[in-house]
Amino acid sequence: MDCLDPVQKALLDDLDAGFAELYGAHRDVVFSTALRLSGRWADAEDLTAETFLRAYRALAGYDRERVAALRTRPWLLTILMNIWRNCARARSRKPPPDLREEPVDVVDAREGVEDAAVRRETGEELAGLLALLPDEQRAAVVLRHVADLPVSEIATMLRIPQGTVKSHVSRGLKRLRALGGAR
Known part of the structure; x- marks a missing residue:
């Protein structure tokens, strides 16, 4: 111990x-x-x-x-x-629901108005893009790049092989890039 x-x-x-x-x-x-x-x-x-x-x-x-x-x-x-x-x-x-109707952040009194507007716009855009991904790709991308978990732990959590996790992350990121460029 x-x-x-x-x-x-x-x-x-x-x-x-x-x-x-x-x-x-x-x-x-x-x-x-x-x-x-x-x-x-x-x-x-x-x-x-x-x-x-x-x-x-x-x-x-x-x-x-x-x-x-x-x-x-x-x-x-x-x-x-x-x-x-x-x-x-x-x-x-x-x-x-339409995820773009509700904000995904709260106001931080220490943050300037311009910084808050940029952060809110970026957060809303990211939330909107992530919502367009299939659930399995969204979960893999979020666990890898938001929670910063290694592929082996994600595989255990999602109960899928590590290769499938890598595939979901790769395809999810590719789709996010394509969706982000289309806006």
Whole structure:
């Protein structure tokens, strides 16, 4: 147990305090991954909250060995991906909303007006382009380039071979470039 990261040590010492550290260490990557997968700020908030809720419930039932063996970031992103897939299945039964109607960012009081406008325009454009990708390509691109996960972890999370992950990322990026140039 000497090779445990600080979050795992905290989780083993005290679930509640350790969970606060887990949340602090991974909330940004979980939220930004959720935002790029869903394309909508409110949906990303819901996905993030549900991810951490399910993680807490799962941790409450884990024994010490299982907590010690956790790779917390990929584990949380796997939970997020499962929730997102379930939402996508439910959403497929309804017509999709127009993602360009709602902004994907919030105002930062420290940021200048011009910088905020550029960031918002870029974020909306990226969200719109990502929404045009098939779900499997969007997931692979976001996990690789937003969450910065290695191909092997993405393959494990998506339950597909590494070559398929590489293919999804490559095709997704190619399609994003083509779509971005067409606008």
